[in-house]
Amino acid sequence: MLQESTLKFLKALKKQNNKEWFDEHRKEYEAAKQDFAAFTNHLIQLHAKNDSSIATLTHKDCVFRINRDVRFSKNKEPYKTNMGTHIVQGGKKSMLAGYYFHCEPGGKSFMGGGIYMPDAEKMKKIRQEIDYNVEEFKAILHNKLFKKVYGKLTIEDGMQLQREPRGYEKDNPAIEYLKLKSWIATVTVNDVDLTDKQSYKKIEEAFIALKPLLDFLNRAML
Numbered sequence: 569m570l571q572e573s574t575l576k577f578l579k580a581l582k583k584q585n586n587k588e589w590f591d592e593h594r595k596e597y598e599a600a601k602q603d604f605a606a607f608t609n610h611l612i613q614l615h616a617k618n619d620s621s622i623a624t625l626t627h628k629d630c631v632f633r634i635n636r637d638v639r640f641s642k643n644k645e646p647y648k649t650n651m652g653t654h655i656v657q658g659g660k661k662s663m664l665a666g667y668y669f670h671c672e673p674g675g676k677s678f679m680g681g682g683i684y685m686p687d688a689e690k691m692k693k694i695r696q697e698i699d700y701n702v703e704e705f706k707a708i709l710h711n712k713l714f715k716k717v718y719g720k721l722t723i724e725d726g727m728q729l730q731r732e733p734r735g736y737e738k739d740n741p742a743i744e745y746l747k748l749k750s751w752i753a754t755v756t757v758n759d760v761d762l763t764d765k766q767s768y769k770k771i772e773e774a775f776i777a778l779k780p781l782l783d784f785l786n787r788a789m790l
Contacts, residue, residue: 698788
């Protein structure tokens with residue numbers, strides 16, 4: 569798993585989120601960056617035997633930049649205080665459903681994945697797939713391993729329509745899933761697990777549990 573020094577850097581960055589401090593601690597950042605890259609490569613190698621669609625990826629295809637885009641944000645802090653990797657067919661820019669690991673010390677780390685706020689065309693395709701195959705979709709969510717790891721889909725504020733989407737009736741058997749604007753499942757990762765090598769087993773189990781949902785979502789979009 570990750571080195572303690574990586575978590576220490578992220579904790580310090582949260583307190584001193586400015587370019588001057590970052591430049592002074594660039595060596596620590598580079599070490600943390602390499603550590604997270606190695607962690608991502610290991611996750612890919614670990615799970616590729618279960619999902620061949622990610623087998624050719626490397627950390628360069630998956631890890632997000634630490635710099636924030638502040639152009640349209642009221643928060644002008646220049647750096648993210650987390651490290652994230654999106655392991656997905658075609659790389660993080662493919663806009664397909666994939667696996668995600670979010671490292672943010674202080675109880676904010678999580679893993680899981682799916683697709684978050686897809687564009688209108690992809691959203692329409694996903695809803696149609698769910699409408700046509702609602703029993704299959706329900707079976708994925710009620711799978712024993714999925715329920716053990718995630719319990720249910722993660723639905724945050726703003727991720728669900730108040731009314732049924734256009735073209736669907738209120739009494740549609742799939743209406744609770746058709747109202748969603750994101751289809752993701754996540755589970756919290758404790759700080760202690762971020763540096764525990766045994767946690768790789770937990771991550772692999774979480775990714776295995778998620779794969780049927782990703783396959784369903786990507787089938788709709790591809």
